[in-house]
Amino acid sequence: MDAIADESLIVRGSLGARVWQYCRRNPTIVIGALLLLMMLIIALLASHLTPDPMKLNPIKRLRVPGEGMLFGTDMYGRDVFARTLHGSRISLLVGLSAAAVSTLFGLTIGLMAGYNRLFDTIVMRFMDGIMAIPSILLAIALVSLTGASVGIVIVAISIPEIPRVVRLVRSVVLTIREQPYVEAAISVGARLPKILLRHILPNTLAPLIVQATYVCASAMITEAILSFLGAGTPPDIPSWGNVISEGRQYFQRAPWIIFFPGVFLTITVLAVNILGDGLRDGLDPRIARQMR
């Protein structure tokens, strides 16, 4: 790809114009990032924006959205608006943590597997084994057998995602290792850490970031499904998943209990997915060539 020859790729003008140009060329990254940012802000400011999400008020149960209760109340009289906004915390925490945990572990294991033959053979069998078990069943089993808590849910969601990251990293390592400049570096006496830092890690970053965004999105949905099936985060701390789960039998009588957290969850997952798509397209030069 000959960047210089393509005039439109040359960035010029004031900061404002440059930002605008970037936005026009990568609309998906911007939209995704903005939506995600909005959700993060909501998560951080939730306590200041809403009343106590855990306060039971049985007299005011199952009220339709209206004055004073933007999103209505649930079956115990708790404010759905408060629970939805607070729910963003757990859901985002689960999503981001699962992405971080699976990426970290996957990166470490993948690097080691790429380098050590023996480790590789053993570990890849384990990874294949974990991939063979449907992730939902694995997660349900882990959560319901060890007891529900946010930490366990994060671990339970991360474990099935690790093999894919391992494969990704491992394939990058294996490819890079064959490159002549790496062989040259080794023959000159470069040590392993330097090779890792200089050559291998930078090449894993882009696909890792993209994969991490997909893991984040998938983790948030998995948390909702786990709660739906009865094996999710403990319901005294609201998450979108468990608010929806508690409200599921009311979907005809009081649909607002499911609707609002459902919309928030969808928007956030959508935002992360779009962000991932944008990053993937932006970081992969071949796809970029396809955009007219």
Next chain:
Amino acid sequence: MISKHLQSFMRIGMSALFASAVLGFSAGSVMAEKVLRVAPHADLKNLDPIWTTAYITRNHGYMVYDTLIAMDADLNPQPQMLEGWDVSDDGLTYVFTLRDGLKWHDGAPVTSIDCIASIMRWSKRDGMGQKLADFTKSLTRVDDKTFKLVLNKPYGLVLASLGKISSNVPFMMPVRLAMMDAFEAVPEVVGSGPFIFDKDAWVPGAKVVYRKNTAYVPRSEPASYASGGKRVHVDTVEWIYIPDAATTMNALVAGEIDFWESPAVDLVPSMEDNADITIKVIDPLGTQGWLRPNHLNPPFDNPKARQALLHMVNQEDYLRAIIGDEKFWSTCPAYFMCGTPLDTDIGSEALVNQDLEKAKALLKEGGYNGETLILMDPTDIPVLHGASLVTAQMLRDIGAKVEVQAMDWSTLTSRRAEKKSIADGGWNIFHTYSTGADVSSPIANIGISGGCVEKAWFGWPCDRDGPDSLEGLRDAFSEESDPAKQKAIATKLQARAYEVVPYVNYGQWFQPTAYRSSLKGVLISPVPFFWNIELN
């Protein structure tokens, strides 16, 4: 381009399909089988009602087994499998005679040996049965239809025990099964009841099928609770387990099922205006909610702390939060249920008048020092989950620190069995509920036992020294057969219970049932029965 082989294969396939469609249509009309489709409140996991106390297994038991004596609507024991009984003047000897025509599902006649063995197996597991066994000197066969029970002391609850309506119900089984270890489930389902269990059609977790027992001879009296004639008017009863409440409701509305045993009360309004559906409370005894503290761990090892709970609890808050519609609940200060012979409000002032300040003070007096209380919350049972949330909030309102541990009911049943200290993973509070049929008798009510670590139910209240203790009064009750004297003892028992606080009653409610209006003959009773019902 589809290969020639593929083309001919498709042609053969299409004609086969067509042919079978024709055959399908002409398979003829099967004589319209009358099927009652029921959505039960839980999945039937175990089939032996002596081995487990689970209500769903008890309900299954009533389908396929029969009892010697059964409770009628006045809570009086009536003969069911028995023709009658004779009691000696000193009250120590009972002679029971079986009625004619009783047969097991495999065709063999029911004999007294079967009954003796069944009673003995039942008494190994059930509390009232154990008490009966303690009073028993001998239980012997006189002839094939008669057997004799000799007591060592007068006992007023012989008939009430054998006619116990709720878990464990003393169902009769053939001697070859009744002789088996009471701690292992019987391998076959053979009874003498009005329905036969279709083993081949059973899909665990999804469907249970019962067929009408055409050889069953019902009594001539009208049905009244568990007593009277069990006349079956359908060919088949199917229990279709649907885990999702909203799905069940829609299935009932669409006519895909006929009877919903325990609809979620909040879904009732969506069905009330529907002329095709009848909402009725068929269990008049109701259900009582129990807040059970752990008497072994501080602070609730101190009676003052437990009394604090009485001042803290406001039954209305619980009932409104977990049941909702006022039609279906009522506050009730009686330990033995309101609307029963033993109903009294003695000692209940603390429970009836919520006083958070007093509760806070009492909790402190009871030795509470700001430690974190462990509250086990079964999130898969909406009623108990709601109760847990209400209790947690109230405890926080009186200045206590609470950790609500979410778990499913299975885990809770394991953890509540543990007597460990909090530091080792023990517990302070859990919630449950019990049906009125069990709660209304001081002997059947396991929550009110003060038998300490050795004999009391989970929570282990300890009050057994002397005639005025919980256990002393319960023993006195069991030895008394005069109803007026029984009431006096029960009143003293409740007063004592309000001092010891074995558990806190957080309210009484009445679970409605929903069924298609085309059904006739749905019985009023504390346990759902499926005889007497007609489809139209």
Next chain:
Amino acid sequence: MFAYVIRRILATIPVMGVVAIFVFLLLHLTPGDPAAVIAGDYASPADVERIRETLGLNRPLHIQFFTWAGRLFQGDLGISIFSKVPVIKLIGQRIEPTLALATTTIFFAVLVAVPLGVLAAWKSGTWIDRSVMIFAVLGFSVPIFIIAYSMIWTLSIHLHWFPVQGYKSFLIQTGTGIDGAAIIGIGFEGVCRDSGRSGCGLVPFFRHITLPSVALGLVYVALIARITRASVMEVLTEDYIRTAHAKGLSSRVVLIRHALKNASVPIVTVIGIGIALLLGGVVVTESVFNIPGLGRLTVDAILHRDYPIIQGLILIFAGVYVLINLLVDISYTFLDPRIRY
């Protein structure tokens, strides 16, 4: 190539071994056990302990494992702790709905997604492409049970186009054999083989399976459409495509004969990976639509700690996944001669 196939088959053995050990350890090292559930709500602690003893839950871990593994090799998957029914029989009862649901979903997903993806790639950059892609992203951003409930609400409850819940088999009794046993066949409408009452057949089958398949399949459609689009687009830039155009072949022919065939490897790959997704999604779908299949059986078993069922079913699910991926790997050798190991 034969050697490749054999090697691939052999490679599945250690994988299944890992799954077996993992599943066994998972169940036995975590707290909570079935004895308390079985004993019932009003049982005493002594009762619970007795029941544990009878179930053999007190024996050392490795003994329990080897006993279980030994029976596995004899085809004995164990007996449900609660219902005492052999796990094999339970699977037999419930496998038809799950298989039917999975099959119709895959067919639906592939038949919708591949053409969509190809269309999007062909018209890349236009509004058609954009809408397909937006639809695809939405498809796997909305949680499956929300999709399911929305569909039930509109299409079943309000429009009455489809039933609300349940599963009806496509197998019916087409006659009676010489020995009096029923002959089972496929037909449009007829008598169910298990209940002896009418209500089964292809027509009721499709009426009941449509909503669940669509709800479950939408995520799959989204995934497959995206990959199809991406790989077809990549192929379209290759030189041989330009050659084909230069030779005068119409766009349609180029698309189908050359592009699709060469793009098939990633598509088939994602179908294979998607099976794991599908098996997971089956669990939620069976729950919402009350389909008595393997998914619900597994969740029920996990929540009640019925170990033999959990172990048996996870093994089966893993086995299916491994098998499908094996077939996918083998299919590569037909689809892309460049892949040889």
